Amino acid sequence: MTKLLLHVCCAPCAVYPTDFLLIRNYDITLFFYNPNIHPFREFQKRKESVEIFAENHNLPVLIDVQYRLTEFIRSVVFREKSRCSVCQQMRIKETALFAKNNGFDAFSTSLLYSKYQNHEEIRQQCLDLSKSLGIQFFYHDFREGWKIGIESSIAQGLYRQSYCGCIYSEQDRYDKSLRKKGKDNGEHDRSGYQQ
Numbered sequence: 003m004t005k006l007l008l009h010v011c012c013a014p015c016a017v018y019p020t021d022f023l024l025i026r027n028y029d030i031t032l033f034f035y036n037p038n039i040h041p042f043r044e045f046q047k048r049k050e051s052v053e054i055f056a057e058n059h060n061l062p063v064l065i066d067v068q069y070r071l072t073e074f075i076r077s078v079v080f081r082e083k084s085r086c087s088v089c090q091q092m093r094i095k096e097t098a099l100f101a102k103n104n105g106f107d108a109f110s111t112s113l114l115y116s117k118y119q120n121h122e123e124i125r126q127q128c129l130d131l132s133k134s135l136g137i138q139f140f141y142h143d144f145r146e147g148w149k150i151g152i153e154s155s156i157a158q159g160l161y162r163q164s165y166c167g168c169i170y171s172e173q174d175r176y177d178k179s180l181r182k183k184g185k186d187n188g189e190h191d192r193s194g195y196q197q
């Protein structure tokens with residue numbers, strides 16, 4: 003049985019990948035490492051939701067309880083436009099490293115479920131880390147289960163957030179003038195995340 007560390011960005015996004023892997027007999031551990039979630043109360047809500055999800059499914063879960071706002075902001079400041087690449091890399095790298103150093107056979111991420119993320123870039127970042135660290139990466143296009151995941155997360159009563167995570171995306175979500183500007187520039191729209 004393959005021992006797999008699954009990075010989870012939030013509980014709703016973890017639903018479909020978790021079911022997919024369990025049906026195929028993977029021995030999975032959930033890994034919540036998301037310094038990108040702000041502000042603190044939102045971080046707490048998403049963390050608690052993942053804990054509830056893990057408990058309901060009787061799954062082991064590892065939670066990074068530290069609220070790493072400063073660390074995150076320092077890593078994206080002055081490169082806000084490319085912040086998502088930095089953000090994804092930060093979370094995936096920590097997952098791959100943890101998997102490598104703690105006896106896991108492979109790693110993957112629920113980021114591959116989201117229609118609002120840059121799927122191909124995430125896949126490539128995972129492949130590169132897999133190669134450089136010498137740990138297997140499990141790839142699947144979990145977006146195929148987009149609708150199923152949403153319906154199931156609602157049925158399970160999981161907390162569903164209204165923006166991607168960082169304070170920049172919170173502004174994108176609620177500042178109408180920014181949303182319009184982003185659309186006009188053809189930017190990737192993460193503002194409707196998890197609605």
Ligand code: SF4
Pocket residue numbers: 038039085086087089090166167168169170171192
């Ligand atoms: S919009 Fe989402 S993916 Fe991009 S930096 Fe913010 S939290 Fe990370």
